[in-house]
Amino acid sequence: MRYSDTLIDHFRNPRNSGMMRAPDGVGEGEYAQCMDLARFYLRVRDGRVEEARFQAYGCGPTLAACSAGTEVAAGTALEALAEIEDGRIEAALGGLPPERRHAAKVVALALRAAARDAMARRAVH
Amino acid sequence: MRYSDTLIDHFRNPRNSGMMRAPDGVGEGEYAQCMDLARFYLRVRDGRVEEARFQAYGCGPTLAACSAGTEVAAGTALEALAEIEDGRIEAALGGLPPERRHAAKVVALALRAAARDAMARRAVH
């Protein structure tokens, strides 16, 4: 396994980790084969993500992908985030070795779920 | 394969090699598995071997054993030579590796045959 410097930096210094009080949206992604779990909390203003935070259980790349995911999410419109693809996360990490692609997958899954959750809550208001 | 200095010396400088004219006894020994063939010629005086010569086809140890065999035979009574055992030849070579014991065997066989031949010819006289 060889990881990019970007990935390593996210792993060493995770951005926006920890839970968030009274989030506008929460979503999880899971990768059962290795029990990886990513959870994102979103603060939304005017239909865009103002702030994202994460908690995660998993291997190093998954933790790094979560950190990168919060940066990708920030500023993104909910509608766009609800469609975000794995490749976007992988790119934000400076690439992933093939056996660790699930890291991007689980993060994109969780971000999409969080965005949809926020959209659903907004619809209720 | 590790050979004794004695064996190597016999191989390098074979004693009493070549055929003999009008011998008093001739005998052969053969080891079919590797096609070894030893032939001894004996010159006999008063029931004892006065001179032995050999010709041989075979691996190095067999040639060396023939050379040593001529020295063992010289001075030996025909009756004793007709009973000579492999071990005697092996000892005269300073030992043989287990996979090369046939060298002593084929020589002892040939010497016994030669001795018996000489005894038979003597009986005829």
Add this chain to the structure above:
Amino acid sequence: MNRRVYLDHNASTPVHPEVLQAMLPYFSERFGNPSSVHGFGREARDGMETAREQIADFLKVSKDEIVFTSGGTESDNLGIKGLAAARGSGHIITSQIEHHAVLRTVQTLEEQGFTATYLPVDGDGMVNPDDVKKALRADTILVSLMGANSEVGTLQPIREIGRITREAAVPLHVDGVQTVGKVPIDMGAFGIDLLSFSGHKIYGPKGVAGLYIRKGTKMASIQHGGEHERRRRAGTENVAGIVGLGKAVEIRGRDMAVEGARLTALRDRLWEGVRAGVAEVRLNGHPTERLPGTCNVCFHDIESESIVLGLDLKGIGVSAGSACTSGNVEPSYVLEAKGLPLDWAMGSVRCSLGRGTTAEDIEYVIESVVPLVAKLKTLSPVAGAAPAVS
């Protein structure tokens, strides 16, 4: 990252300088084929036979009972398949925590019509000799058990098991890849018929190993070709590797006892240090009947691979789960067999110490692992309370 600490000696070890020194002439000087009858061949053969003697001396067995192979995996394959092929059919007893080299070999034999029993282990990773006794059948042809587990280090009660197999006249194969050269093995008293051992776990080179085959044990060969190793293993011998293996074993005979005591102390200090600094942590494997250098711990609610990466970034090499197979992150079957819950088993990290490990190394590892675990815990959505997902 300047400091580097290698705590993965159960995966592989650096070649001992004396071993490399012994090997060097066999690459470009005494390079003959040991099957050749000329002087170049004799030189190679002599080196190989010296190695065979060094190993026979260490194990207190006869030279003729040692066969050289290409690795622990081949030794296990040869021991088990070679015996099975000589028998043709029958029942094999092994355990759930064997190395894949044994497990997958026995599974392959099952596909070919042999039958097998996989014995369970207790919470310390130990096989119960009574279970061996109960599993024996009239058609049992082999009991194959490891001397020490690579992952948690637990030593199996081979002496007791050997007494049972001997009484039942069933051959006993011991996978000693993690055992030989680390803890004493008394071949006579243990009743071992086949013993696998390997170079690269004991400061010898990779790609060379051996199998002890007790005289009179009927075996078929599994690699076909020339008549090497008394027809028990075809193929030109890895002469330099064999010379290295012999030397490595000889050195273990000299150093094993003193080093074992030193490693046991370091290993225990490591555990104490980690336990003092981390809240939810437990030690895997038997508390005392364990390899001197092996310290396998579980951290709750964090994933071992993230710890391995975090320590890697500090220059520390440890392994997550069973590292010898490949970089995959399945929960360890060894820990599962021990009955460890998944939320613990997923956070297991194996530290395996060796002759180069110092007391400072251990302190550095403790200083590194404690804050790393704390940080990973703060990221974890499963540790502690978290808001329910709507």
Add this chain to the structure above:
Amino acid sequence: MNRRVYLDHNASTPVHPEVLQAMLPYFSERFGNPSSVHGFGREARDGMETAREQIADFLKVSKDEIVFTSGGTESDNLGIKGLAAARGSGHIITSQIEHHAVLRTVQTLEEQGFTATYLPVDGDGMVNPDDVKKALRADTILVSLMGANSEVGTLQPIREIGRITREAAVPLHVDGVQTVGKVPIDMGAFGIDLLSFSGHKIYGPKGVAGLYIRKGTKMASIQHGGEHERRRRAGTENVAGIVGLGKAVEIRGRDMAVEGARLTALRDRLWEGVRAGVAEVRLNGHPTERLPGTCNVCFHDIESESIVLGLDLKGIGVSAGSACTSGNVEPSYVLEAKGLPLDWAMGSVRCSLGRGTTAEDIEYVIESVVPLVAKLKTLSPVAGAAPAVS
């Protein structure tokens, strides 16, 4: 005996100094287990993957098609048994002059229910491609033929044979242990699906080799354990050996052509010198389609082992018959297959030259062998006239 001349390069070769240099860091510095995820493991894995690339570059194939093994014998066993196991049953075509690693493997498969045809060779030791065509059956699963014969050096017409097997869609295994790195092989044009090659025949270390497996070839593994080599060969890899093999192959790519021409000239001079000095002598193998360094000659009515010993005492290493198996003196099955009468076949001596061989070496060998043969002839009871035994 100060002078030493090694003319047994087909049995084994000294490790090239550059190869040893490349290997050295992988014993005690980059010693990690290549399966380990940490830095120590990565360093080892990188070395191994560089080697895989060097070999793939040389053969002009893809990296993924190279599997590392412990020797030519294992490569042959894996190629043949691995393919056979994936098929389950069927017919195998090989030749009478294959190495034992192939012959005994095919024989073992015959015992398991596979069928086999052993093709004859002509007086030069060559298989007739037409014979391959005729031997093909609907259930033929494999054709296994050697690229070059170790004993007499004859090169097989692999290109023509490959055309036939490809047309019939039957996989072709080539035992290239004596071929790869000695003469050019065009993997594409030759239609080879499996290719065995080995380190110690081309100035690499002993105990390491490779098998090329064309993408898409269905293979079972024959050694069971971890998931190394993409599950095709279990067992911790011999990293230093693999690094050496890669370097050795790379060097062959650089040196092969020039050295081949030099060895061909030396080999031909040797034959001329021997022929000029000895009455009853003949050359074995194909006059031109032959390995550059191989010169196998038969002396009439004397036994090859006595020549080997005589030359050994002069510091010269040559081999009698097939030296790779063990120190036995059976008449060579290769020469028998070529149809050579026994009184000639028993006197065969193989000289195999290599990169260290000089023109002076060759003169020394000629000067040594000519009087030795003369002397042995005088001892021989079968040469010339001898009195009948009464």
